[in-house]
Amino acid sequence: MTEQNLSPQTRLVAGGRPAHRDLAPVNPPISMSSTFRQIGPTDLNSYARFTNPSWDGLEQVVSDLEGAELPGLLFASGMAAVAAVQDLVPVGSIILLPKHTYMASVSMAKRLEARGIATVVRLDIENTESVIAELEKAAATAGVSPENVNYAAPKVLLWMESPTNPMMEVADLPAILGAARKLGIVSAVDNTFATPLGQNPLLLGADVVVHSATKAIAGHSDVLLGITVTSNPVLREAMHTHRTTNGAIAGPFEAWLGLRGVRTMGVRLERSADSALQLAQRLSEHPSIKAVRYPGLPTDPGYERASAQMQTFGSILSVTLDATAEETDRLVAALKLWTPATSLGGVESLIERRRRHGSEPHSIPESLLRLSVGIENVDDLYQDLVAALDNLR
Ligand SMILES: Cc1ncc(COP(=O)(O)O)c(C=O)c1O
Known part of the structure; x- marks a missing residue:
């Protein structure tokens, strides 16, 4: 039986554990170290702002549950994860967001607007036709198409939440995400409300999924964490660079709490x-x-x-x-x-x-x-x- 044949309920318990060998710890240990012995003279990345083995288990589990082909990226909070996506947009970009969505994600986009970086457009996500019309308008204004999409610096970013916080509106995600992809618009879904067991936006056509892992993933109201998951290597690299440069990394103990929490x-x-x-x-x-x-x-x-x-x-x-x-x-x-x-x-x-x-x-x-x-x-x-x-x- 391959890992993929196991149910999600099993994979979230079995995943992200140390390799099977005699006397291996059942749970990954916490790595309380700010730096690691370099692999060789060319290794410049073995510093704990770049990497920490304490992140690996949770990054693997959430990425696996979301159906991603690459490991997730853990952050200090959900908002640090949101920033790693929204901050990628270049000057002159357009960010489309639901008219009801987590208010701090809106505030972040509005701050980009106030700084002259992006224009914010709000969407009635229950009305699929109107959303697609706005996507078409934005793609035409920004001049994006599937041939020139820049995943490291998206000129048009679609930000989605379904169900929305707090109105509980539901979007037709396959229709909307499919339309975005056809137009060369990069799409992100905040999947915090649905959880990776409830809905898998990457499999419905999203480019990146964001979670406030503070919520159902960690599950005990005792830690703040965020995670982004994508199967796109360019997008992952850009978010990784954002995390490394801006430094909003998860503490090793918080990561351990998150992995402990996700098991249940x-x-x-x-x-x-x-x-x-x-x-x-x-x-x-x-x-x-x-x-x-x-x-x-x-x-x-x-x-x-x-x-x-x-x-x-x-x-x-x-x-x-x-x-x-x-x-x-x-x-x-x-x-x-x-x-x-x-x-x-x-x-x-x-x-x-x-x-x-x-x-x-x-x-x-x-x-x-x-x-x-x-x-x-x-x-x-x-x-x-x-x-x-x-x-x-
Ligand atoms: C849907 C949603 N996204 C993102 C966040 C931000 O997460 P955090 O508080 O972990 O920064 C929240 C927090 O309430 C949320 O509800």
């Missing part, structure tokens, strides 16, 4: 996704709830697309209350089991009213709550929410 992602996600669906179903029926978005809910507008491109629907849902911002804040404060905190993808359930962040767009309802479902008992989670909902007014 299969069971964690199975439980969380199952509970997320149950909560989405049950909360849809509560009179104080106006809308629930979860891609695994058969009534969700994204359900068909998600079913075609996702293997599991993940642990995140959004819920919009029939309430004011103040009432929503009071509800969050009244919860006993759910922790009011930003972040997601950990074993503990977290809840957050997203519009409390000034940088979230006004098209996100004031009373929208993002729920990250952990691995607690689903009835306990539901009862905590319902007790607060029943006391809303």
Whole structure:
């Protein structure tokens, strides 16, 4: 049986371990060293900003799960990984982003715009036709085509997220990524919400996948990490140079925590996704709830697309209350089991009213709550929410 014949749930446990030999450690050791003995006089890369064996296991596991042909690149945080992609664009470039997407990824693109490097275009990713029309316009404006695409310095970069943070909109990824490739547009997908077990954008036509490994990959809300994965050697080299030059590298202990965490992602996600669906179903029926978005809910507008491109629907849902911002804040404060905190993808359930962040767009309802479902008992989670909902007014 080749590694490829093993299921993803097995590969994430079996991958990235030391070679089989007598008395080999079962887990890769942590390399607490800032430099390594050089391979020979021509070796200039054996410094711990360039490489650290502590990164290898997690880089291998995530790359394997994403179906990439090259090892991933680990970073100090999800945003360091996002920067390694967005910073590649040259002066005069265009970055296309969903109108709802992780706000710091938008801020980063807007900073590039403010510095005169890029123009930012926002996309309604649920409307595939309008996205493709914007891609065509951008390709024509920048003069890119599949013949002249520069992966190390993309003149047009498509940034995608599906499901989106926090609106849970689902894009038709094969259609959009396929159109981008045909036009010579480099595409990146932030796959943090879906996880590498839930969706594999490289196999759907993306050039690079980015994860905040802080979330479901590490899974315990105890470490910040990011990772990029690609099968394109030019793109990988450019991101590697970015990491080495800018120095946003993962610490060896953090990398070890990430690898330790990813071993249980299969069971964690199975439980969380199952509970997320149950909560989405049950909360849809509560009179104080106006809308629930979860891609695994058969009534969700994204359900068909998600079913075609996702293997599991993940642990995140959004819920919009029939309430004011103040009432929503009071509800969050009244919860006993759910922790009011930003972040997601950990074993503990977290809840957050997203519009409390000034940088979230006004098209996100004031009373929208993002729920990250952990691995607690689903009835306990539901009862905590319902007790607060029943006391809303
Ligand atoms: C979708 C998404 N991408 C990227 C990030 C940034 O990751 P980090 O906080 O690890 O820098 C986050 C963090 O919340 C996120 O939700």
